[in-house]
Amino acid sequence: MAMHPVLDKDVNKKIFLLGNEAIVRGALEAGLDVAAAYPGTPSSEIGNTFDKMGDDAGVYFEYSTNEKVAMEVAAAGSACNLRAMTFMKHVGLNVAADAYMTIAYTGVRGGMLMVCADDPSCHSSQNEQDNRYYARLANIPMLEPSSCSEAKEMTRLGFDLSEEIELPILLRTTTRINHMRGIVNLGPLVPGKGKGYFDKDPGRFVTIPAHARTGHINLLKRMEKAMEISENSPFNKVIDLGGDEIGIVASGAAYNYVIDYMKSNGIKGKVLKLGMSHPVPEKMCADFMASVKMVAVAEEGEPLLENDLSKIAYQRELKVKIYGKNTDHFSRRNEYSPDTIKAGLGKLLNIPVNDNKLVPRKVELPTRPPSLCPGCPHRHTYHALKKALGQKFKEAIYSTDIGCYTLGIQSPLNSADFLLCMGSSVDAAGGFSKATDQPALAFLGDSTFFHSGIHGLINAVWNEHKFVYTILDNRTTAMTGHQPNPGMGRRGGGAPSKGSDIESIVRGCGVEFVRVVDPNDIKATTQVYKEALAYDGLAVVITKRACALLEVREWKKEGSFTPYQVDQEKCKKCKVCINTFACPAIELDNEGVVSINEEYCNGCSVCVQVCPFGAIGPVNDTGVKQ
């Protein structure tokens, strides 16, 4: 097999890498030894890259069951004097926060990097939380790249920095940086040490209260050192475009839009780019503010730098006015774009926003929300359950979870009523079952079950909650890009592993009603749900069927794939397939003719079971429609 491009040995070669791949490259140029993560967009391709490289990377990589586990695995690596990293999406740090807060107290031995990918605009997430607060909360130094080449360099040098300060480094990215593709100049790959050795030091690593109090003192001392480093960091720099009319402080992706805006409008001024943005280099910021007539702050998310600068200006009695979110020039919401900067700085500098954009006459367009794929077994699960519920569908509470199956929220399935975070489905369904007499239903996928669906299950058994708990086992972690999970027989990096069996876990937790059913069999699944809904207790239904995208890939490989079609003579145009099932491959034209788009059909054949008139069948062997 060809070597992964991230492993290119050609030093000084310029290659085109995704931000997430650049982070992996940076770690491999720093002698990384241990990497552990749970997938989460926008960080997912970091793990995917390690997974694809397998043993070629010379790194111990694992997909862990959740972010907290991953962080603790990496922390142990660092305690053995190895360089270690963990990476997660922003909300993943909420899961890992318990460990995260205290690793700051123990400090690190081998350099430790925690990559945390925020998602302003909620492209793939349930909130827009600004994880720069976490750096301040824990007193952990933070780096924020603006480009792919910086993502690589900050990762590489972040390990050095971590060892110098003896603290983990938070590499905070946003979706735009993770999913930016740019030019990266390759440095030499540095092999790791392989195995480390854990020198015992309970006074440091066993955080009983007496030790923790000392740990806190050490942490504060280490942050003093971090402040000195930040004041002189090459990642914090002033770009002088001539003139002192305005000084703009910017970080992350916002910096890119600022610098391009300044250049294209010929604005004279200075930009302070903060790449090491915690601790904020106070003296550097004060000098910068003193050198310009006014200051603007361009940062996505909360006004953190802006508030820091206000504090710094106040303490040093600087009279400079600071513009940003507190003055309504910028928003706390959504990711920024060139338009955000154009509007904010334009308002401040009295430059009209002249963007020549087209304003066509209005034509109503249908929305195009993401939806369950053609052939998706989740659609079949929801369809069968809806049949079993009958009239009770309206009052039943669908407590859903994080994964593809959340897309069941779309009409006509309407199978999502409540969602907070990973694992909330089962926990909240238990609550609903006590708080109301409406039928309570929980839904989560196989990977989410292993991540955070088990403690809720034990809780439900213990407290005698009564609800139907569906585990949609599609044999993968689909939404984030088909990563392996403990139920699949392989580990991250490709090695086989026995893993854990969901049904055995459920039974082991003490559940008495457990059924495993293939959701592509609508009749059988409907019957299982009828029994589950009638059961007086906690009923667990495991709907087990591989993700359609994986299944169809296999079928095409072995040449057994057949798309389906509608026999127009038998079709009564009743639209049951459209109105209740809504597979995206089934189309309805303006004359009411129903047909299956062969390009999109994944050949699952379940629509054959849905059609009341037997009008759907496989396309015949010659591929010619009847």
Next chain:
Amino acid sequence: MSQLRIVIVGVGGQGVLSAAKNIGGAALEAGHGVVMSEVHGMAQRGGVVVCNICIGDLDSSLIGNGEADVILSFEPIEAYRALNLANKDTIIITNTAPVIPVTASIGEMKYPDLDDIFSAIGEVNSNLIKVAATELAKEAGTALAANTVMLGALAATGKMPVSADDLKKYMLSKVPPKTVEMNGKAFDMGVNACNTGKC
């Protein structure tokens, strides 16, 4: 150095990402600065996918309102949806084959008349190029190659800082070996469609 901003829009699964990677990769190989934004994750499940490619001396990976030099749309109504990124000089190339969203196929919303879409675009921009990319791709061997047809159409506009031959060569070096012939054919069909059409 001159700058070129290209927006590619389409629907998850249409190969927007690989087309964008080919454009960016070919530009880099020709010695240009490139930065682009991709879409990964939830939007790929049948949602709208937008990729931005910024060639030249630029740091921003996103394209602002009215800033696009080219809009390459793999689906006709998505070209209309992206018009805020275009100005009157923007070259807009669109595939004419609709991908009906579920919201329309279940009758919740209506998929508009395409002639109306094209005339609405034509009223504000006179550089619309329509390519029957999906049909041509089927002729070349598979509808999946529609993104390659679109790449050929883009190359034929002469807007790219790399020649059509170089873009084709780069693209062919990235596709699976057994699809080289088919993709080469699809690319040429895109070039021809564009040459015999508007541009």
